[in-house]
Amino acid sequence: MTTTSEISMSLAGDGLSRATLLSIRNVAKRFGKNVVLRDISLEVAEGEFLTILGESGSGKTTLLRIIAGFETASAGEVWMGEERLDREPPYRRRVNTVFQHYALFPHLTVEQNVAYGLRVAKRPEAEVISRVSEALEKVKMSAHAKSKPSKISGGQQQRVALARALVNRPRLLLLDEPLSALDANLRRQMQVELKSLQREVGISFIFVTHDQEEAMVMSDRIALLRSGELEQVATPREIYGRPATAYAAQFIGHTNLLKAEVRAGVVRCGTLTWSAALPDGPALFSLRPENLRLVDGSGPTAGNALVRGKVRHRAFHGATELIRVECADGLVLVVRTPGSGGLLDDVELEFSPADAILVRESPERI
Amino acid sequence: MFSRAYKAAVTLPPLIWVTAFLLMPYLLMFCYSFWSVSAAQTIEHSWNLSNYGQLLRVDVYWQTLLRSMWIAARVTIFSLLLGYPLAYFLSFYAGRKKDLLYQLVIIPLWVSYLVRAYAWKTILGSDGVLNTLLQYVRLTKHPLEFLLYSPFAVVLTLTHIYTPFAFLPIYAALEHIPRNLVEASHDLGATPGQTFWKVIFPLSIPGVVAGATFAFVLSLGDFLAPLLLGGPSGIMISNIVVSLFGAAYNWPLGAAISFCMLLLVVSLLFFSERLEKKWSFS
Numbered sequence: 349m350t351t352t353s354e355i356s357m358s359l360a361g362d363g364l365s366r367a368t369l370l371s372i373r374n375v376a377k378r379f380g381k382n383v384v385l386r387d388i389s390l391e392v393a394e395g396e397f398l399t400i401l402g403e404s405g406s407g408k409t410t411l412l413r414i415i416a417g418f419e420t421a422s423a424g425e426v427w428m429g430e431e432r433l434d435r436e437p438p439y440r441r442r443v444n445t446v447f448q449h450y451a452l453f454p455h456l457t458v459e460q461n462v463a464y465g466l467r468v469a470k471r472p473e474a475e476v477i478s479r480v481s482e483a484l485e486k487v488k489m490s491a492h493a494k495s496k497p498s499k500i501s502g503g504q505q506q507r508v509a510l511a512r513a514l515v516n517r518p519r520l521l522l523l524d525e526p527l528s529a530l531d532a533n534l535r536r537q538m539q540v541e542l543k544s545l546q547r548e549v550g551i552s553f554i555f556v557t558h559d560q561e562e563a564m565v566m567s568d569r570i571a572l573l574r575s576g577e578l579e580q581v582a583t584p585r586e587i588y589g590r591p592a593t594a595y596a597a598q599f600i601g602h603t604n605l606l607k608a609e610v611r612a613g614v615v616r617c618g619t620l621t622w623s624a625a626l627p628d629g630p631a632l633f634s635l636r637p638e639n640l641r642l643v644d645g646s647g648p649t650a651g652n653a654l655v656r657g658k659v660r661h662r663a664f665h666g667a668t669e670l671i672r673v674e675c676a677d678g679l680v681l682v683v684r685t686p687g688s689g690g691l692l693d694d695v696e697l698e699f700s701p702a703d704a705i706l707v708r709e710s711p712e713r714i
Numbered sequence: 715m716f717s718r719a720y721k722a723a724v725t726l727p728p729l730i731w732v733t734a735f736l737l738m739p740y741l742l743m744f745c746y747s748f749w750s751v752s753a754a755q756t757i758e759h760s761w762n763l764s765n766y767g768q769l770l771r772v773d774v775y776w777q778t779l780l781r782s783m784w785i786a787a788r789v790t791i792f793s794l795l796l797g798y799p800l801a802y803f804l805s806f807y808a809g810r811k812k813d814l815l816y817q818l819v820i821i822p823l824w825v826s827y828l829v830r831a832y833a834w835k836t837i838l839g840s841d842g843v844l845n846t847l848l849q850y851v852r853l854t855k856h857p858l859e860f861l862l863y864s865p866f867a868v869v870l871t872l873t874h875i876y877t878p879f880a881f882l883p884i885y886a887a888l889e890h891i892p893r894n895l896v897e898a899s900h901d902l903g904a905t906p907g908q909t910f911w912k913v914i915f916p917l918s919i920p921g922v923v924a925g926a927t928f929a930f931v932l933s934l935g936d937f938l939a940p941l942l943l944g945g946p947s948g949i950m951i952s953n954i955v956v957s958l959f960g961a962a963y964n965w966p967l968g969a970a971i972s973f974c975m976l977l978l979v980v981s982l983l984f985f986s987e988r989l990e991k992k993w994s995f996s
Contacts, residue, residue: 451898454995465902
């Protein structure tokens with residue numbers, strides 16, 4: 349048998365297509381009349397870090413609980429390889445979970461908590477001891493092996509919860525907002541640690557969060573969930589660069605949503621026009637603030653769309669500055685500039701038509 | 715935060731109450747236990763340990779005390795055996811019926827103790843419900859005598875009466891177990907049985923200890939059930955105390971027995987509190 353770390357060599361972050369590990373097929377969930385998830389299909393690859401991103405109430409935790417087996421789907425199937433998972437009780441699934449509030453057993457020491465899974469599986473005691481100490485070492489908690497969970501900090505409990513799950517060498521690790529209880533600094537530190545740990549062990553992670561920045565920083569792919577439906581499943585770069593829907597564009601990063609009308613290959617949004625090979629009719633575009641540029645002395649680039657406006661507001665963000673520009677027809681554009689601090693009032697903006705991304709409307713759902 | 719006068723006004727009344735109606739009587743009882751009764755049926759205020767000596771010397775006293783403890787122990791065990799599964803079911807599986815079932819467990823506590831004890835008398839007696847039924851279905855020819863006026867009847871009645879007392883703290887302890895611990899256990903591969911013995915039961919131990927203490931202490935001091943249903947073989951230590959303070963007019967000996975029981979109960983409470991602390995992790 350090869351060890352997990354050996355396997356990880358070939359899998360970790362190579363960006364190549366990998367074998368599918370988990371496949372969620374048309375899963376739906378209702379609680380009484382309340383529809384929480386509808387028709388979710390999603391695949392998770394071996395060694396992938398997938399984030400389920402959504403606001404509270406989007407159904408992301410329910411989806412995770414269906415994979416873990418704490419909830420049964422109202423419809424659809426969950427498969428892991430050739431094995432149908434959704435009919436197995438949670439204790440027969442080779443899936444482990446890191447719970448939002450860690451759920452460490454308060455009557456057991458750190459060491460006993462980590463050993464729990466191996467002991468109930470009746471592994472030989474020598475193996476239990478060596479694997480537990482290895483796991484504790486990996487999360488740098490060896491020094492607290494004999495402590496009770498109530499005697500260690502939140503961040504430390506987090507690490508123990510992680511070790512307790514990973515020591516069982518699951519094929520898939522589920523993490524339910526594991527960092528939400530930590531303060532901002534520790535949280536950023538744990539994001540990095542968690543990501544590098546995932547690379548190291550090579551296990552697939554499904555990470556649930558409502559924090560889009562966290563999702564961007566950590567994930568191989570993001571599955572954006574909204575009101576029980578998937579809006580878009582893509583890499584962070586894709587989802588940022590080419591959002592599929594207005595909701596995706598707004599939820600991940602800042603954007604300008606342009607309601608436009610296409611006629612004979614010309615897009616019109618108020619006084620703003622550019623050309624695009626699109627069929628006639630209404631269209632919605634997402635234009636990222638950093639794709640708008642203030643036209644300076646050297647003049648606009650050929651082929652770019654141009655618009656004039658007045659600066660209404662500036663917000664300093666350190667490396668960059670976000671300015672709100674009101675155009676002649678009342679259209680307000682948010683522009684990200686390097687923050688030279690110039691105090692221009694009247695500005696001319698340009699952007700490349702390629703950067704205006706056509707997005708679907710995100711209709712209201714209840 | 716609060717003025718001294720306010721604090722005094724709030725704490726003084728209960729303090730006076732406890733002193734006058736609890737500490738003083740106990741102190742008085744403690745004094746009595748060293749005195750004796752003269753031939754002329756008056757209390758002699760001469761200090762000696764003869765009452766305690768008598769307790770050890772006369773078989774009936776310490777034997778009854780032992781029997782009382784044995785009855786109380788059985789009541790405790792049966793109350794736990796009934797109360798724990800009930801509490802477990804209610805807490806984990808009752809779902810929406812939880813509140814209703816909880817009320818049903820509590821309702822018997824509103825019925826007078828005496829009524830419940832008499833109810834058992836009508837059930838267990840020679841012409842009682844149970845014997846009539848057994849003869850009717852021809853399981854027995856004659857009424858079963860051991861049903862009433864026996865330690866069996868006392869244990870049965872006390873178990874019925876004190877099971878809610880064992881149930882309540884167990885139920886409270888089970889309700890306090892975060893459900894994500896149960897999920898975590900399943901998640902780590904533990905079957906429902908393993909989860910019960912490795913997570914749920916250990917975390918409910920404070921409730922079990924509290925429930926056991928209630929059932930044991932309350933039934934140890936009980937005198938009505940043995941009086942009504944115990945017969946000569948089901949007499950408990952409290953019945954002896956009652957008769958010593960009453961018909962026998964031997965307050966000093968009654969006080970000595972009472973004081974021994976008080977000591978027993980207090981040390982039991984002390985011990986059970988230690989045990990509860992050791993097993994609580996909130």
